[in-house]
Amino acid sequence: MGLNLDEQKAVDRFRDDVVEPSMSKLVVLDFWAEWCGPCKALTPVLEKVTAEYADKGVVLKKLNVDEEQFIASQFQVQSIPTVYALFQGRPVADLTSARSETQLRDALDQILAQLPIGEGGGEQPQHDVGQFIEMAEGVLAEGENERALGIFAQVIDMAPDNAAAHAGLVRAMVAMGETDRAREHLDSLDPTLAEAPEIKQARTAIELAGDKVDDSELASLREKAEGGDMDARYAYAEAAFAAGQRDAAADELLAMIEADREWNEGAARTKLLQIFEAVGLEDPWVVATRRRLSKILFG
Structure with missing residues (x-):
């Protein structure tokens, strides 16, 4: 139900390999492929500069688009190499045009000056899984309710306090005719989360679903x-x-x-x-x- 097995594994790998490190570090994410000549030319530049910036909280992650087609599609990668900087799960800059060491260093310096990388004492940041929520909303709009339910459930697994994901899950349940299950899910939410606008929207969907007839x-x-x-x-x-x-x-x-x-x-x-x-x-x-x-x- 929802994501197929390969897609679910891809999401899990991306969460573990990229999203988790980005919660405290700046991840330079390089989309590449074995057959891509420019990718191979860029690799030494990325490896050298990110190694120099390792003590500043920068880490390089490489994603083979042939092996991870699902994730690449979520980032709407049209050509390679494509390089993004991610922080706390969110793309914060497109580094694709930084092809030289100097350009990459300048870009990283500018990014690092604006981000609280390495600062402690704060709350654990919530994963930014907006792309997956957007995908799930699109699937739900197309009437693939069970598939949308599975994607929203995956998002909740990655970001338990994401109100939009919980609301989407509830609306998918409503679309499947499982209003009792939807109510139970809403009732189980933390009171603070239950006051989010998205959750109120989901409650309205349940109320309207109460008028269903054969x-x-x-x-x-x-x-x-x-x-x-x-x-x-x-x-x-x-x-x-x-x-x-x-x-x-x-x-x-x-x-x-x-x-x-x-x-x-x-x-x-x-x-x-x-x-x-x-x-x-x-x-x-x-x-x-x-x-x-x-x-x-x-x-």
Whole structure:
């Protein structure tokens, strides 16, 4: 479920070999391949300079793109050599253009002057796993709910306090129809984490999923809505969204707002805003639907 075995192993290797060292050091990550002539020319430069900077907290890690295609794809590596500087799991600079020793030293000096490398006393930093969360969100948007669930679970394994990963996991469970399991997961979270905006978004998704009905009942609600009764239309919109038919739900709610925006104290608009929150305000579908709503409200 989720990542296949090879992808899971790749993530584990990357976490152990690159992310973990970067939590306290500056990792120079070199994407290369055996057949790449420029890569072989760059290797001595990278090895020499990073060795010189070892006592300043710099370490070189090399990633063979032929052997680690999954990780390379997450970094959207288009050509090699590609070289990044990573700190606390986050790419902080693209060093690909630094091909000479002088250029690389200048780049490292500039980076090191801005980072708290070697400073103690702080809390253990959280892994930056944004690329994997973005991938999981994309998979979830495509309807591959079980696969998304597995990726979010991997992210939580790497970064247990990542609110976005927990929220994504819950939304994947909701999409799979496992709302009870989703509620249990939210209830198990630390109270501080539970107050994160992403977690509140996930709770909204669970609430909206509570309106789910079977196909025959959904069809019956649709027939009743076609009669024009606002209560019936509202019930159909709720059920349609819970069934994963967000376009149908939005179309119905927008039509209701256009017909009578004040009905039931603006209930249709309130429900649509709840849907926006559950899906995510930055989601392209939400952005497009908000434009439709604004056109109705403000002409």
